[in-house]
Amino acid sequence: MVNRVVVGAHYGLRGWLVQRVSAIVMALYTALFAVAVAVSRPVDHTAWKALFGQGWMRFATLLFFASLFLHAWVGMRDILMDYVKPTGLRLALEVLVILVLVGCAGWAVQMLWRT
Amino acid sequence: MPDAALKKKRPLWYNLSLLNLPLPGLVSILHRISGALLFVFAAWLLYLLDSSLASAERYDAIKASLAHPLAKLVLLGLLWAYLHHLCAGIRFLFLDVDKGIDLPTARVTSVIVLVASLALTAVVGGVLLW
Numbered sequence: 001m002v003n004r005v006v007v008g009a010h011y012g013l014r015g016w017l018v019q020r021v022s023a024i025v026m027a028l029y030t031a032l033f034a035v036a037v038a039v040s041r042p043v044d045h046t047a048w049k050a051l052f053g054q055g056w057m058r059f060a061t062l063l064f065f066a067s068l069f070l071h072a073w074v075g076m077r078d079i080l081m082d083y084v085k086p087t088g089l090r091l092a093l094e095v096l097v098i099l100v101l102v103g104c105a106g107w108a109v110q111m112l113w114r115t
Numbered sequence: 116m117p118d119a120a121l122k123k124k125r126p127l128w129y130n131l132s133l134l135n136l137p138l139p140g141l142v143s144i145l146h147r148i149s150g151a152l153l154f155v156f157a158a159w160l161l162y163l164l165d166s167s168l169a170s171a172e173r174y175d176a177i178k179a180s181l182a183h184p185l186a187k188l189v190l191l192g193l194l195w196a197y198l199h200h201l202c203a204g205i206r207f208l209f210l211d212v213d214k215g216i217d218l219p220t221a222r223v224t225s226v227i228v229l230v231a232s233l234a235l236t237a238v239v240g241g242v243l244l245w
Binding site: 020068 | 154164167168
């Protein structure tokens with residue numbers, strides 16, 4: 001019988017891969033965002049809103065946020081697994097991280113599609 | 116000296132403080148610290164983006180509140196955290212595919228990450244915040 005411990009996390013390759021794929025998406029978005037800001041030079045609210053109002057920018061920013069929250073989950077899970085040893089406390093903190101990230105994800109989508 | 120023999124028997128003391136880490140170790144722990152820092156401040160950064168996009172009034176209000184030196188300092192710190200996490204992350208991705216894993220190269224790329232992220236922070240921070 002396999003003696004598994006409840007850690008609130010999956011085992012193996014998946015988290016590792018999610019961390020790297022999301023990292024590449026965010027690195028590409030960072031370069032794209034830097035170029036977009038350098039080109040459009042948004043100096044006031046109208047220009048700033050227009051930058052995020054474009055279809056491709058919403059698309060790219062959504063992918064960035066999705067990557068960010070997945071990436072943050074794997075990273076925080078790694079940190080909690082390394083430093084928080086009591087299982088119950090770790091599970092509670094992991095759940096807290098998930099709740100914060102899911103809430104932030106909804107908030108991010110809402111601010112991108114608000115008229 | 117009577118305690119000379121005693122001293123010899125004492126266990127080795129390893130200095131594990133941050134600045135005494137080898138450079139690749141320093142890049143690694145700063146990657147973790149910067150990541151945790153960004154997580155802690157993520158909600159605040161989202162709030163800033165939300166406010167800046169909400170309306171012209173809230174945009175101006177946020178802009179005024181970020182003019183405070185303390186706010187600028189925190190933003191500069193978070194900018195460094197983001198850029199260090201990015202630069203160190205790119206280095207780790209190369210390490211994943213076995214590029215730059217020999218010690219001399221790993222040391223050189225560690226210095227590049229530390230210097231590049233600080234230089235980028237100074238340039239981007241200087242342009243955006245001042």
